[in-house]
Amino acid sequence: MGHRFTVAIVEDNYWVGKLLESYCQQCGLHVISIATDGEQFLQMYDQLLPDIMLVDIGLAGSLDGITMVESLRKAGYQQKVIMVSGTTNIDHILTSFHDLGSLYFLSKPVMLPKFQAAVRKAIAEVQLERSLQLQEAPSVKTTWITVKNQKSQLPISEESILFIEKEDKRLTKIHLMNGAQMESSTNLTDILSQSSPLIFSPFKGFLINMRHVVSYAKESSFPTSRRFLIHLNHTPVKIPLSRSLQKEFGRLLLQMNVNA
Structure with missing residues (x-):
């Protein structure tokens, strides 16, 4: 894939997190963070600025995945998000697509072929935006x-x-x-x-x-x-x-x- 795109995983199930990390490595991606708590992830986001985020809807702590991504969107961050969840709640799925601009919704258990398709789509969008110079990373730390x-x-x-x-x-x-x-x-x-x-x-x-x-x-x-x-x-x-x-x-x- 040439450039090793960076990925942050936000998932509170240890074994699902390790599975997603393994899938990322098989796709040639560089995992820079595995977090279980949405609030802690937000605090360190400026130091990470991943190309792609894999985000579970249900997270440890008081902040769910949808609210966490909403906070990032309000702050101006437009990194690519792949939502991962075992939920059958259609409202959560629709919210993740329409309000958050998610590229993909992966249902658990996550299978490698669908994961690879989601990653290919995310990488294609990142490459297009870079080539058109439409996305600039924030230069100042967010409070x-x-x-x-x-x-x-x-x-x-x-x-x-x-x-x-x-x-x-x-x-x-x-x-x-x-x-x-x-x-x-x-x-x-x-x-x-x-x-x-x-x-x-x-x-x-x-x-x-x-x-x-x-x-x-x-x-x-x-x-x-x-x-x-x-x-x-x-x-x-x-x-x-x-x-x-x-x-x-x-x-x-x-x-x-x-x-x-």
Whole structure:
């Protein structure tokens, strides 16, 4: 196959993981990771950046394979995914194909001929994208923020967040670049503690992602107001900026523009 394409296996059954590793070796692929936990795999993903991922739907820990791949897609990663599972749940199968852009769904027990067909398709797509120079690996490390969503712990890439607002004492609403909104019971202080300095609190009850700031100006609708309003990409919503934080916010924004 020429170039040895790299593969990461995310599978919580030891023997299935070893079988998939053996199949990969027979296909000339280089296995760079075998993980059993989706959250741990996300934390080390930037160091791996595999060409292909073999992902089981049911995983150890609180994060299933579909949610894990959704998190990677929201972060902008488009590596090829082959879903592997013993599930007969048609909703899981449809989700893996339509929402995640999976190349193949392999049912357990996985047979070598079907595995080889899936790998050939994945490699063909990787080679095509490379030849057209349509895919570039992210150049910066992704910061993952884990929030409580109903009964699950959900990792979200910091880069995909536009802003976060406090709804009431128990809930926050997270606004994402793709227009999606998500309610979480994780408070703003806990989110801020997991974030980089680019997540900034401009006003009580709000966090914004400085990466998406377009501009800011003094609030004009109320002549006596001492607040400023922040304009962000991807949303018409304007976020309030406290006058006492205006200088700090301006310095951070200027520093980002100088380093850009």
